[in-house]
Amino acid sequence: MGSDPLVHIQIEMCFLREKMKARWLIKFTPFSSSSSSSSYSNTKKSLQAKPHSSSSSSFEYLYDFKFNQKMTNLNAEDMSTEKITVIFILGGPGSGKSTQSPKIAEKFGFVHISAGDLLREELKSGSEDSVMIQKTMENGELVPSNFMVKLLQRAMKESGKEKFLIDGFPRSLENLDAFTTLTGIEPKFVLYLYCSEEVMKQRLLKRNQGRNDDNIATITKRFEASKSVYPVIQFYHSLGKLYMIDARKSVDEVFEDINTTFHNWTKDSIKLIATESFVDINTIFHHCMDDSVKLVTTA
Numbered sequence: 001m002g003s004d005p006l007v008h009i010q011i012e013m014c015f016l017r018e019k020m021k022a023r024w025l026i027k028f029t030p031f032s033s034s035s036s037s038s039s040y041s042n043t044k045k046s047l048q049a050k051p052h053s054s055s056s057s058s059f060e061y062l063y064d065f066k067f068n069q070k071m072t073n074l075n076a077e078d079m080s081t082e083k084i085t086v087i088f089i090l091g092g093p094g095s096g097k098s099t100q101s102p103k104i105a106e107k108f109g110f111v112h113i114s115a116g117d118l119l120r121e122e123l124k125s126g127s128e129d130s131v132m133i134q135k136t137m138e139n140g141e142l143v144p145s146n147f148m149v150k151l152l153q154r155a156m157k158e159s160g161k162e163k164f165l166i167d168g169f170p171r172s173l174e175n176l177d178a179f180t181t182l183t184g185i186e187p188k189f190v191l192y193l194y195c196s197e198e199v200m201k202q203r204l205l206k207r208n209q210g211r212n213d214d215n216i217a218t219i220t221k222r223f224e225a226s227k228s229v230y231p232v233i234q235f236y237h238s239l240g241k242l243y244m245i246d247a248r249k250s251v252d253e254v255f256e257d258i259n260t261t262f263h264n265w266t267k268d269s270i271k272l273i274a275t276e277s278f279v280d281i282n283t284i285f286h287h288c289m290d291d292s293v294k295l296v297t298t299a
């Protein structure tokens with residue numbers, strides 16, 4: 001049976017600055033001249049969207065859509081998303097996420113779920129996905145988004161709890177889209193541990209936890225891959241949910257700044273505590289931010 005697809009479909013997505021709106025750019029390219037037939041035209045028509053641009057070889061459609069949290073909440077049978085509290089903690093490799101997360105979890109009663117640890121456990125379990133996980137981690141790349149979200153959902157469900165600190169996820173807009181679509185959960189706020197690459201590199205080389213991705217070649221790839229988080233940060237910044245923590249300070253100082261954020265959040269009055277500008281903040285934000293950044297610091 002001939003089952004060749006008639007068209008190659010490429011979907012790109014970006015978040016708009018307005019809350020929970022996304023823009024999809026869908027490109028159709030016929031695989032061969034024979035496929036630019038009536039089926040191809042029908043596919044185009046069925047989208048009922050205005051062409052964004054077209055050429056002899058491909059068509060692009062651009063349309064906006066708004067997330068409907070009730071519709072996308074595929075998790076409803078397992079957990080009531082209304083009761084669930086999620087906080088994301090992000091930061092480059094070696095910024096201190098796994099150092100700070102257990103302290104936060106203990107102090108504020110959250111279950112710490114580390115995306116990287118879930119992958120390492122899955123790898124050790126020798127499941128059918130082990131080879132894929134191993135190769136992806138060795139290359140400092142990201143595992144498929146839906147796969148990662150399913151692991152997170154499983155861990156959340158198995159804990160039987162409702163407050164989660166999710167460490168090291170989402171690392172890309174695609175990750176975030178998969179999480180929103182599959183769980184319907186919105187984080188309360190997002191912590192980003194900011195640290196320069198030089199400091200992170202030194203920390204990783206000294207980490208000494210037997211991780212085979214803590215070598216200079218993989219670290220370089222991980223730094224490159226970690227840039228896919230920038231649009232995620234930009235998105236939460238635009239929602240006023242982003243808290244930047246200066247993670248170059250000592251472990252205790254970083255924890256103190258995180259504490260301040262949490263205390264203010266529990267008082268339901270998160271706001272900018274102090275603004276401080278430091279030069280290398282630009283290295284992360286210069287190409288994705290267009291206005292000021294919140295920095296949390298205890299004076």
Ligand SMILES: Nc1ncnc2c1ncn2[C@@H]1O[C@H](COP(=O)(O)OP(=O)(O)O)[C@@H](O)[C@H]1O
Nearest residue numbers: 092093094095096097098099203207249250251
């Ligand atoms: N603020 C800090 N100052 C100095 N070293 C730190 C600090 N935070 C973490 N470390 C050390 O740096 C290494 C990487 O930290 P880790 O928490 O594992 O980073 P991440 O989870 O973000 O990759 C660890 O060996 C940890 O002990």
Ligand SMILES: O=c1ccn([C@@H]2O[C@H](COP(=O)(O)OP(=O)(O)O)[C@@H](O)[C@H]2O)c(=O)[nH]1
Nearest residue numbers: 093094115116136137140141142143168169
């Ligand atoms: O959502 C995630 C989180 C992690 N990883 C992979 O797991 C590795 C280690 O992630 P972790 O958060 O443990 O460590 P970090 O690099 O932040 O120190 C990354 O380099 C990725 O290859 C992934 O694919 N998706």
